[in-house]
Amino acid sequence: MAQKHATPMLDELEKGPWPSFVTDVKRMAPKSKMCEDWLGLMEMSYRDKEGHWKHGGIVGVLGYGGGVIGRYCDRPDLFPNVAHFHTVRVNQPASKYYNTQILRQMCDLFERRGSGLTNMHGSTGDIVLLGTTTDELEPIFYELTHDLGMDLGGSGSNMRTPEGCLGMSRCEWSCVDTQDIIYDLTMEYQDALHRPMFPYKFKFKASGCPCDCVAAIARSDCSIIGTWRDNIRIDQEAVRAYVGGELVPHAGAGGREKGSFDIKAEVVDLCPTRCMEWDGKTLKIWDEDCTRCMHCIRVMPRALRPGLDTGATILVGAKAPILEGAQLSSVVIPFIKMEPPYGEFKEFVEKMWDYWMEHGKNRERLGEMIQRVSLREFLKACDLTPDPRMINTPRFNPYIFYDPAEVPGGWEHDGVAFRQRHQA
Amino acid sequence: MSEEAKLRIIEWVKQQKKTKHYFNDLCKAVPEIKMMQAKKIINELVAEGKLKYWSSGSTTMYMLPSEGDVDKEEKGMN
Ligand code: HEM
Ligand code: HEM
Ligand code: SF4
Ligand code: SF4
Numbered sequence: 001m002a003q004k005h006a007t008p009m010l011d012e013l014e015k016g017p018w019p020s021f022v023t024d025v026k027r028m029a030p031k032s033k034m035c036e037d038w039l040g041l042m043e044m045s046y047r048d049k050e051g052h053w054k055h056g057g058i059v060g061v062l063g064y065g066g067g068v069i070g071r072y073c074d075r076p077d078l079f080p081n082v083a084h085f086h087t088v089r090v091n092q093p094a095s096k097y098y099n100t101q102i103l104r105q106m107c108d109l110f111e112r113r114g115s116g117l118t119n120m121h122g123s124t125g126d127i128v129l130l131g132t133t134t135d136e137l138e139p140i141f142y143e144l145t146h147d148l149g150m151d152l153g154g155s156g157s158n159m160r161t162p163e164g165c166l167g168m169s170r171c172e173w174s175c176v177d178t179q180d181i182i183y184d185l186t187m188e189y190q191d192a193l194h195r196p197m198f199p200y201k202f203k204f205k206a207s208g209c210p211c212d213c214v215a216a217i218a219r220s221d222c223s224i225i226g227t228w229r230d231n232i233r234i235d236q237e238a239v240r241a242y243v244g245g246e247l248v249p250h251a252g253a254g255g256r257e258k259g260s261f262d263i264k265a266e267v268v269d270l271c272p273t274r275c276m277e278w279d280g281k282t283l284k285i286w287d288e289d290c291t292r293c294m295h296c297i298r299v300m301p302r303a304l305r306p307g308l309d310t311g312a313t314i315l316v317g318a319k320a321p322i323l324e325g326a327q328l329s330s331v332v333i334p335f336i337k338m339e340p341p342y343g344e345f346k347e348f349v350e351k352m353w354d355y356w357m358e359h360g361k362n363r364e365r366l367g368e369m370i371q372r373v374s375l376r377e378f379l380k381a382c383d384l385t386p387d388p389r390m391i392n393t394p395r396f397n398p399y400i401f402y403d404p405a406e407v408p409g410g411w412e413h414d415g416v417a418f419r420q421r422h423q424a
Numbered sequence: 425m426s427e428e429a430k431l432r433i434i435e436w437v438k439q440q441k442k443t444k445h446y447f448n449d450l451c452k453a454v455p456e457i458k459m460m461q462a463k464k465i466i467n468e469l470v471a472e473g474k475l476k477y478w479s480s481g482s483t484t485m486y487m488l489p490s491e492g493d494v495d496k497e498e499k500g501m502n
Contacts, residue, residue: 056480058487058494063471069481072498084498087481134494156477156484157447195470196477196484197447197463357459362446363483 003029005040009047025117034115034131037081041073059086059134061141065196067152068137084133085115088140089126089153091161091186091193094179095169096121105148113140123219124203125163126153157200159192163220164206165213173297174208175226175310176338181206184342198353199360199369209306210294216318216329221366222349223315223329224338228307231287232296238303239263239283249299267296312338314345316352316378317367327367332379334389348382355381376401426465429454433466434474437488444478444485 003026014020022039029035045051057070069087076083090106106127110116115131122128132140144150153161162185165171167178185204186193192202205216206224216223241247245259249266263283268276275289276296283303285296297304314336315329336345352366355378360369370378379386388394404410436453437445451462466486469475478485 056478058476058478060477060479065470065477065484066479069479071481134498155481156479158484191467195463195467196479197459197466199446199448200483354458354460357463360448362448 003039004036005043007039007043010039010043028116031111032116033081034085035117037079038085038115038131041075041079041082044075044078053085057086059137061137061152064141064152064194066155066158066194069155071131082131085131086134086137088114088129088132088137089122089124089155089161090129090144091151091153092121092125092127092163094182094186095164095166097169102148102150106150109140109143109148113143124153124160125205125214126161152194154193154201157196157198158194158202159189159198160201160203161193162186162204162206163214165208167206167208167226171208172301173211173226173294173306175228175306176206176208176224176312178206178208178224178226180340181224181338181342184340188346192353198357200363200365202353202356202366206312210292211298217315218318218326218328219320220318220329221316222352223318224312224345225315226306226310226338227292227313227335228310229335230307230309232285232290232307233305234283234285235303236282239300240281242300242303247300247302251301267299270295311335314348317365317370319365319367323364324368324371327371329367330370330375331387331390332375332382332384334387348384351382352378376403426468429457429462429465430469430474433469434488437475437486443491444487446483446485450486 007022010022013022025035025039029039041052052074054072054074055070057072059070060066060068067089069089071085071087073079073082073085107116107118110118110129110132113132113136114129117130119128119130129140141152144152162182164178164182165174167174167176169179182204192198202222203220204222204224205214205220206226207214207216208226210225210227212223212225216225238247242249242261243263245261248256248258249261250256263278268278271290272293272295273289273291275286277284292306297306312335313331314333315331317327318329319327333348338345356366356369359373359381360366364372375390376386379390391397404412433450433453437450447463447466450466451457451459454462454465457465466475470477470486473489475486476489476491478487
């Protein structure tokens with residue numbers, strides 16, 4: 001079928017070796033007037049090197065301050081079917097498990113009431129329904145909640161839809177039940193998810209082990225990363241089987257084959273803290289120096305496993321560049337058991353939120369606020385004790401700043417009087 | 425107490441030149457109230473239709489319903 005608008009420039013984007021969003025939209029266009037006009041509008045943008053979308057708006061569903069992102073086109077005269085192009089974020093199930101029935105229902109719903117375009121999943125973790133009109137928002141919300149048993153996700157200055165790795169459902173390395181944690185936080189903090197109250201967005205992400213498959217350390221204001229505090233479990237027989245070429249390293253990933261394994265070069269020498277030793281017969285690990293990087297376990301999964309006294313490390317402050325540059329999360333709780341109902345963790349969360357709400361500036365992420373007020377102030381506000389594990393290279397830093405309140409006798413410093421006695 | 429706080433918040437919004445306000449700024453109208461508590465009050469104002477959300481997608485702001493009419497906003501854009 002002939003396209004409504006010719007798209008010579010967009011067509012170029014179908015030629016590479018990768019899946020093309022242009023192909024996807026074209027496939028939908030015969031069924032969707034929105035997609036037809038979307039193609040025309042995008043072609044114009046590519047030709048003129050100018051965008052035609054407007055950000056933001058007051059649209060939403062009753063009672064919710066998030067989940068719908070208003071988007072409008074500034075040339076409705078040329079492309080009336082994309083005059084409105086709102087996005088609906090749908091809270092994905094923990095670890096993104098669906099049955100095909102739900103997927104079909106969701107696609108049908110969005111073909112009936114929107115462009116039919118979906119994004120599985122957005123970088124927030126949500127299912128994203130791309131492009132609908134203001135009058136379809138309430139009906140979509142009604143069908144989602146009543147017929148599909150699903151809810152909207154977060155947007156704006158809300159807690160965002162929490163996200164986790166597959167965790168214990170499929171992964172032998174998971175040290176915490178990420179699915180349960182994500183479901184529990186989602187239910188516990190419904191109000192924060194649907195009604196904005198923070199200076200800016202706030203994201204939780206949980207990975208079951210330090211491999212960090214959801215990149216919690218890079219993408220969440222509060223990262224929950226599974227770990228263990230006892231020792232790596234070693235099966236010495238299996239270690240020797242790897243060395244002897246009976247087992248394939250990396251479980252064969254990257255095309256590895258049997259018999260090419262050098263344990264010293266590939267494991268011992270690559271341990272970031274150099275806490276391993278191989279004497280030709282036995283592998284020794286000094287666990288007190290192990291940073292739980294997972295490298296050795298990934299290479300020899302049949303021989304090495306995480307310990308049994310498992311829990312999580314809590315880190316805070318990751319963000320993409322907006323006010324400040326990109327930042328990874330920093331450790332604030334080196335180890336916490338993370339067992340339901342997660343009371344100790346939630347106490348921390350609520351202290352953290354109280355402090356951020358009181359002290360955070362508008363559009364300042366948690367990590368940026370901590371950079372401004374200092375980690376020390378933040379820890380104090382959350383009743384946490386500073387610990388060398390919160391510092392990147394503690395053994396290289398000889399400087400310790402004492403708080404007068406923590407030194408017997410303390411001291412007072414009068415800055416104005418000091419300057420009177422000392423010239424600047 | 426919260427009814428009185430609600431009035432003060434609305435009065436404060438009416439006095440401002442800007443039409444869109446951050447949550448933090450609304451709280452300035454009731455400085456003696458803790459943020460978590462203020463959040464409840466502001467939520468009630470939204471539920472009662474006395475304030476409205478505006479969202480860029482990444483940040484949320486609040487406005488008076490008289491300023492935040494969807495119909496008007498969309499006609500203005502068309
Ligand atoms: C100069 C133009 C734009 C900039 C700088 C911009 C910037 C951004 C940023 C920084 C995010 C957050 C990404 C993330 O961390 O998940 C985002 C998300 C988003 N933007 Fe834009 N954007 C632009 C144009 C648009 C347009 C034209 C639309 C739609 C018509 C749009 C729709 C969205 C949606 C729906 C999301 C959320 C996606 C998700 O949930 O994964 N944006 N944008
Ligand atoms: C309790 C008193 C003092 C402490 C704790 C102290 C501490 C330090 C430290 C940690 C360094 C850096 C060393 C390094 O390069 O690794 C340093 C360097 C230096 N200090 Fe002090 N200092 C003290 C008193 C003084 C005084 C009274 C003077 C001179 C009036 C002084 C002059 C210097 C100079 C010139 C350097 C630079 C040395 C270089 O660049 O190699 N310090 N000090
Ligand atoms: S983060 Fe760890 S536990 Fe989770 S899926 Fe990845 S490897 Fe498995
Ligand atoms: S997990 Fe990482 S730090 Fe720990 S022993 Fe293995 S390689 Fe070394």
